[in-house]
Amino acid sequence: MECVFGLVGDGFALIAADSSAVNSILVHKSNEDKIMVLDSHKLLGASGEAGDRAQFTEYIQKNVHLYQFRNGIPLTTAAAANFTRGELATALRKFCFGQSPYFVNILLAGYDKEVGPSLYYIDYIATLHKLDKGAFGYGSYFSLSMMDRHYRNGMSLEQAIDLVDKCIIEIRSRLVVAPPNFVIKIVDQNGAREYAWRESIPSV
Template sequence: MASDTGASYGSTLRYKSVERIKAVGKHSLIGASGEFSDFQEILRYLDELTLSDHMWDDGNSLGPKEIHSYLTRVMYNRRNKFDPLWNSLVLGGVKKGPKGEEKYLGMVSMIGTHFEENHIATGFGNHLAIPILRAEWREDMTFEEAVKLVEKCLLVLLYRDRSSINKFQIAKITTEGATIYPPYSLKTYWGFSHFENPAQGAVGSW
């Protein structure tokens, strides 16, 4: 899972060290785009959920599939109250089951639309990153190969999205637990001729 660390105030990129990937319980990671204060509200819901689950002390714990199902109900409920949480959420994780390691990756939108997939993106990533992932993703990728592919997607998004920021965070999760790496920057090159004069040859007065 990966995201940038920028947060906007209106159309102003004001905060540049906002971490939008969090661990949930023992087996899951959640990432969010959209309104950051609404994401904080969702994290409070998840804290209550995981605490309640822990207090049962029955040797079982919520996996990513159960948490994703919970989030779909929360988002759809708020949408029906005409008070939606303005986020797109990605929920991924790994849990040991009767068939071995059970990997899970799901997405839920602000109106409760949800699905599972091998690779997921939100926002501009739906248009620019998903085609790259469809072309280059393999099920047997190593962690290093996966990071390079994700960085390629992040670089394309950085070049194309004025609200993006060159500061990213990568996270992974295994049956051993979640690891959220410190933010870092990617090497960029802005000398392309189309970057210097993007309107050259465009039709109209813009």
């Protein structure tokens, strides 16, 4: 019942994700951070199999850092999205040779001086799209409908957070087994950082 969604506003992009680590009917923890700070100006929100999610996102993060270390400049958000998409595609096409693909869906948000904020949708079969708003997981049925109704270009941070809260309320009230806790992170010209948690039960 994972939920990851994000949007682009006026000078920033944000990603929100549930924080439940579950297996079948068991909840192992409710404070799992599924949004990785990729570098100083990029966020990577992921949903999917827990092992694949952790392994693949760390692999992408270390390669982004390696590129910056070798070349002295960071990857742009578009370049990081295309690199991520390429690694998913490579793993997918090695399936017939015995390697398992990564069952990971990704929203990658970033801020570049020349481009501004951007958001990229990358799914487990290596589809890549640049979007103003996007979502993965069962919560996407409700968060996408709320964003279709209330999202508009150039939203302020306060308006965007209000929309995120509306999405969370809708997910909690409409989803049969709804995750109780969510984390919100933003990226803008000042960098990528945690913004807030929305918790309805104590973290375990």
